Amino acid sequence: MSGPEMDAEARAEVSEAVREALARHGYERLTTARIAAEYDKSEAGLYYYFDSKDEMIAAFLEETKKPLHEELLGVDDAGPERAHRGGWDTQFPSPGGPSAGVAVGIMELLSHAPYNETLRKPLLELESVILERLVEIVESGVEQGVFRPVDPRATAAFLLAAADGTTGFYIALEMDVDEELQAGLSAYIDSLVAE
Amino acid sequence: MSGPEMDAEARAEVSEAVREALARHGYERLTTARIAAEYDKSEAGLYYYFDSKDEMIAAFLEETKKPLHEELLGVDDAGPERAHRGGWDTQFPSPGGPSAGVAVGIMELLSHAPYNETLRKPLLELESVILERLVEIVESGVEQGVFRPVDPRATAAFLLAAADGTTGFYIALEMDVDEELQAGLSAYIDSLVAE
Numbered sequence: 001m002s003g004p005e006m007d008a009e010a011r012a013e014v015s016e017a018v019r020e021a022l023a024r025h026g027y028e029r030l031t032t033a034r035i036a037a038e039y040d041k042s043e044a045g046l047y048y049y050f051d052s053k054d055e056m057i058a059a060f061l062e063e064t065k066k067p068l069h070e071e072l073l074g075v076d077d078a079g080p081e082r083a084h085r086g087g088w089d090t091q092f093p094s095p096g097g098p099s100a101g102v103a104v105g106i107m108e109l110l111s112h113a114p115y116n117e118t119l120r121k122p123l124l125e126l127e128s129v130i131l132e133r134l135v136e137i138v139e140s141g142v143e144q145g146v147f148r149p150v151d152p153r154a155t156a157a158f159l160l161a162a163a164d165g166t167t168g169f170y171i172a173l174e175m176d177v178d179e180e181l182q183a184g185l186s187a188y189i190d191s192l193v194a195e
Numbered sequence: 196m197s198g199p200e201m202d203a204e205a206r207a208e209v210s211e212a213v214r215e216a217l218a219r220h221g222y223e224r225l226t227t228a229r230i231a232a233e234y235d236k237s238e239a240g241l242y243y244y245f246d247s248k249d250e251m252i253a254a255f256l257e258e259t260k261k262p263l264h265e266e267l268l269g270v271d272d273a274g275p276e277r278a279h280r281g282g283w284d285t286q287f288p289s290p291g292g293p294s295a296g297v298a299v300g301i302m303e304l305l306s307h308a309p310y311n312e313t314l315r316k317p318l319l320e321l322e323s324v325i326l327e328r329l330v331e332i333v334e335s336g337v338e339q340g341v342f343r344p345v346d347p348r349a350t351a352a353f354l355l356a357a358a359d360g361t362t363g364f365y366i367a368l369e370m371d372v373d374e375e376l377q378a379g380l381s382a383y384i385d386s387l388v389a390e
Contacts, residue, residue, distance in 0.1 A: 026306060026307065026309075026310065027306070028223045028307070104306050104309060105306070107302060107305065107306045107363065108303060108306030108307075110302065110362075110363035110364075110367045110368065111221060111222070111299050111300070111302045111303035111306060111363075111367060112221065112223070112303075113363075113367045113368050114221075114299060114367055115221065115224075120368065123368060124364075124368045124370065127363070127364040127368060127370060128370065131364070131370075131372070150382065151375075151378055151379075151382065153372075153375045153378075154374075154375045154376075154378035154379035154382060155379055155382070156375075156379075157372045157375035157376050157379050158357060158375075158376065158379025158380060158382070158383060159379075160360065160364065161356070161357040161358075161360035161361045161364075161365070161376065161379075162353060162356040162357040162360055163356075163360065164359075164360035164361075164363050164364065165355065165356035165357055165358065165359035165360025165361070165362075166356045166359075166360070167305075167360075168302065168305035168306075168308075168322070168359050169305075169319075169322040169326070169355065169356075169359065170356070172305045172306060172308040172309055173305065173308050173315065173318060173319045173322060175319065175322060175323065175326075177326070177348075177352045179349075180346075180348045180349045180351075180352035180353075181349075181352050181353065181356065183346055183348075183349035184346075184349040184350055184351075184352050184353025184354075184356075185353060187345065187346065187349060187350070187353070188353060188383065188386070191383070191386035
C-alpha cells in the first residue's frame, strides 16, 4: 500500500471488491476500473489509497489471511479428525461454487509470482498461513492420539498441495472427478487416523 | 490449428519453441513474436500454420501429451511401486529445474481455461491423459498385489491434485518445503503399499 493508512472497515470493503472483480474477470483482464465497479464507495477513495491494481490485490491477499485463519481455527473445535477434514473442506471449492472464481484467480496470481514482487510477498504469506495452520491441526491430532504419529509438516505440505492442485483440473477445467477427489481425500485422512 | 497440416518434425519444433517461450515469459506476456524468437525455422513458416498464440499453445499442449505418455509408460517397467513413485517424479518439477518454468506456464494457462476454449480443450485432454495413466499404474499395482485394494480412480485423482498443487507454493513461490513434500508423498505411497 502506497497511500495513507486505511481503517479496518475500508480495507475489508476494498478486499471484497477485489475478490469479486478477480473472481469475475481473472487477473490478466482485471483493471482498477473493474475493481472500482465492484466497490460501493467512490472510486476517488480507492485511488486515494492505491496506485495500481497489484497494490489493491496485495491488500486483498493480506485481508484474506485473517478470515481464513479464523475459519480454520473454528473447525478445530469439533476435534482434530473433524478439524482436519473440515480444514480441507474450506480449502476445497467446488466448480461453479462461491469460491470457484477466486480460487482460479489466486492460481493465476501464483503463476505471476516469479515475475511480480508486489504479488509474490502476500501470496507467500497467505500460503504460509494456510500451511502453518494445517501443521497445527495435524500436531494437535497426533498429540491427542487421533492421528498416528505422522510427520506434521510433511502431512500438511502434502495436503496443501492436494488442496491447491484441485483448482486447475477440477475447478477451472471442470473435469468430472468430484467423487474421486472426495474418496481420495477420505482415504488419505483414513491413513492418518490411529487404529 | 487453422492452416494446412504440418508434418511431425515441424510440429515438434513449434512445440519446443512454445515450451521455451512459455517457460521464459509466462502466458500473459507471450506473443507470437516471442514464440518465433525461439523457433529455429523462419517466422513465415510459423505464421503459415497458425493464426494466433493460442493456436500455437494448443499445438504445444497436444504434442506434450505424447512424450508424457511414453515417459509414464517407461517407468512402469520397473514394477508398479517404483512406477508409481517414478510417475509422480515426472509430474513433480523442482524450483529452478528444467521443467519449473513450463509448469508455472501451464498453471497460468489453466487459470484462463474458464474463458478460453482454444486452451480449455487441449488442457482438458492433457490432464485427462495424465489422470488415466495414473489410474492404469494404480490398477496394475493392485492387480499385482503391490498395492492394497485401493480405489484406482480416487487414488489417481488425489495424486494428480497433489502433483499439480506443488506448482504454486513450491515452484512459483519457492516456499522451502522440498523435504516436507518428498516425505509427505513417500508416506502417502507407503499407505498404498500392501503389507
